[in-house]
Amino acid sequence: VMGTLRDLQFALQLKIEELRQRDTLIDELELELDTKDELIRRLQEELDRYRTTVSLPGSSAVSACRQFCAVLIIARLIRTDIEFCLISLTFFILYFFASTSRLIRASFLRNDLLKHLDEGEIRAIIACMHSTTINQGCYVIQEGTAGTQAYVLEEGRLEMMKDGLKLLTVEPEDMFGELALLYNCTHTYSVSARTDSRLWVVDRKSYQTILMQSGLKRLSHSTHYADGDYIIRQGATGDTFYIISKGQVKCSALILLEDIRAVSVIAAGEVTCLVIDRDSSDVDPTLLSTSTLSDFQIICPLGVGEFGHVDLVQLKSKTKCPFAMRVLKKKLIVSCGQREHIQRESHILMETSCSFIVRLHNTFKDAERLYVLTEACLGGDLSNLLKDNKILNDLRYLDEWSTRFYTACVVKALSFLHCQGVIYRDLKPEHVLLDEHGYAKLVLQCLKEVEVGKKTWTFCGTLGYMAPEIISNKGHNMCADLWSLGVFVFELLSGRLPFSHSDPLKILTATIRGIDQVDFPKTISRSASSLIKKLCRCEYDNPSERLGSQRNGARDIQKHKWFEGFNWDGLCERTLTAPVIPKVRQIQYWLLVFTAFHVSHFLNLSFSGQAFFGKRFIWPLYRGLGGAVHRLG
Structure with a gap:
């Protein structure tokens, strides 16, 4: 009996120990279960987050989401391994996001403006x-x-x-x-x-x-070369700048970039020079640079611009030298986000001294306005010249000699800017003014300084004239101006733009398709057509292949057969006779008009745009001033 009791006690102890181990295991399993429950909860939150941010597409996706949630609930009930749920969720999200991506990508590839994206x-x-x-x-x-x-x-x-x-x-x-x-x-x-x-x-x-x-990534990528590989081949187009980060190179030829100046002149110690500009005015430049706003008097208004207006003014002490004064409202400039642009433009203009660019003499400001004093080009702009030609000769276009002369002036202006590292970006007839001798000058508008080997991405210019790389937002440099130059020549010779339509989108898509898709009118000669097509090489043919973008710069344009026989030295020395000599009145005539304007105002006569400028002796004056001299504003 004693033996049997002892055996029973031993068996009981074993059972108690077994129960204790089972309780410990249950505690561990419950802890693991709580952990899995927490993971499932986080998994569901993650699914909800993806559903919100990714916005899974379509009604089928909504149904699939519900099914997947049901799978999670079942997984929770049967305590399925959480890794399975995570993997399932990942594949689920990737599948539906890939489906949406395919839809959007297909839409991009069908769109003329976006199909060239990589x-x-x-x-x-x-x-x-x-x-x-x-x-x-x-x-x-x-x-x-x-x-x-x-x-x-x-x-x-x-x-x-x-x-x-x-x-x-x-x-x-x-x-x-x-x-x-x-x-x-x-x-x-x-x-x-x-x-x-x-x-x-x-x-x-x-x-x-x-x-x-x-x-920027394309501009700054790293490339590795093996021993003996060519990095640059002699004679190839140079549109890439290289910095050696590791290793050494050897040069078999020295390539010198040509500039306008043949040699450099460097001061050895202190030097003082007397500087005389070819087209210096009768007014002492120091007098203009040290003048104040009160030193000028208004002769007459010229026109209205986006941020203010333009007046014809003169120095009170010198009454035979008119200037143009842009009067810009500070509030409008700031509200339109143009403050930095105006400051940059003024800075570049102050540093610019070229006989083919409208010169900036000085700037002034008061509490409400900014005043920009420039030379007055009173011969009108090329846009008005085309219109006047239509009225006089029933032709919307210019003859080849006139077009060649004005294009040559623009080439000289762009060449000067490009050598200063400045892009123009808004070349068109409205921005080309004529001085009293009939020579063309650029009005500086959308200027931007860009370092060699770099690009800018601002969407700037006028539809129909801007280069495809600006439209596609791939970054642009000086080559964009060469495209606009080709469009400029086309318009002067034909009276229309190669890329034009009432729908802006069709203008942009036609520009991207390129100049080869354009029918050239008979008024454009074969040599002019050749020049235009070489200037308007499409971006996908590489903008750096455009005529004038290679190491000889504008000289390649000047040597084109369309300019054969043109006297470039005579143009620079201003000995050539311009196609049209504007009939610019004497300053006393401006004073007469100015007086008439104020007399009419004093007598309460109507002087609105139609009533006042509609008078026969006033409207021709306004057109003589250039109609589009208001473009200065």
Whole structure:
């Protein structure tokens, strides 16, 4: 009996120990279960976060999300390994995000403005896009409003309207509003939802930032070369700047970049020079640089500009030398974000001394306005010359000699700016003024200093004249001016632009397609056509291949057969007779007009744009001043 009792006690102790071990195991399992529950909770939160940020596409995606949540619940009930859930979630998100990416990428590749983006740029743009829903009957875009975003339709139907008339139906995978990615445009149409729809949106700032970063990476990439590899071949076009980060190189030839000056002159110690400009005016430059605003008197108003107006003025102490005074309102400049641009332009102009560029003499300011004193080119601009030619000769274009003369003046001006590391970026007839001798001068507008081997990404210029690399936002340099020069020659010789349309989008897409798709009129000779096509090489053919962009610069343009026989020395020495000598009145005539203006005002006579300038002796005067002298504003 004693033995049996002892055996029972021993068995009981074993059972108690076994129960204690089971309790310990249960505690461990419960702890593991709590850990898995916490992971499942975090997994569900992660899924919700992805659903919010990625906005999984389509009704099928919503159904799939519900199914996946059900899988998670089942997994929780059966305590499935959490790694399986994580892997499933990852594949789920990647699958549907890839589906959306394919839709947006297909939309980009169908769009004339965006189809040239590379794969990395497309991926970056898609990554910064977000989705939005629009209910039936609501507007995505309203006609007349400013736009900053472009849209890709994923599902639903939209309707595009203009002036109350239906233009087209927007289908899934269609893109619209892409002009807003380039500049602050005003929508010319409305887009409303015919059904509940889902859209993907990208804004201008994100788009331009991505393309700028992409361009900078291309400019600053590293390349490795093996022993014996050529880094630069003699005779090749040089548009790349190299810095050796490791190793050594050897040169088999010395390549010197040519400049306008044949030699350098360096001061050895202190030197004082007397400087006389070829076209120096009768007024002592020091008198202008030290003058104050009160030293000038207004002769008459010239016109109105975006930020103010322009007056014809003269020094009170010297009454036979007129100047143009731009009067700009500070509030408008600041509100339009143009403060830095105006400051940069003034700085560049003060450093510029070229007989083919309108000279800046001085700047003044008061509490409300900025005053910019420049030389007065009272012969009008080339745009008015084309219009006057149409009135007199029933021709909208200029003859070849006249076009060659004005183009040569512009080539000299651009060559000067480019040698200073400055891009012009807004060449067109309205910005080319004539002085009293009929010589053309550039009005400086969208200037930008760019170092050698670098680019800028500002969307700047005028539709129809700007180069494709500006439109595609791939970064541009001096080569963009050469494209505009080709368009400029085309317009003077034909009276129309090679890339023109009432729809801005069609202008941009035609520009990207290139000059080879343009029909040249018979008024453009074969040699002129050759010059234009060499200047307007498309960006995808490499802008650095444009005539005038290689190491000889503008000299290659001057040597083109279209300029054969042209007297470049005579142009620089101003001994050539200009095609048109403007009839600029004496300063006393301006005073007469100025007096008439104030007499009419004193007598309460009408002097509005139509009534006052409609008088026969006033309107021709305004046109004689250049009509577009107001472009200075």
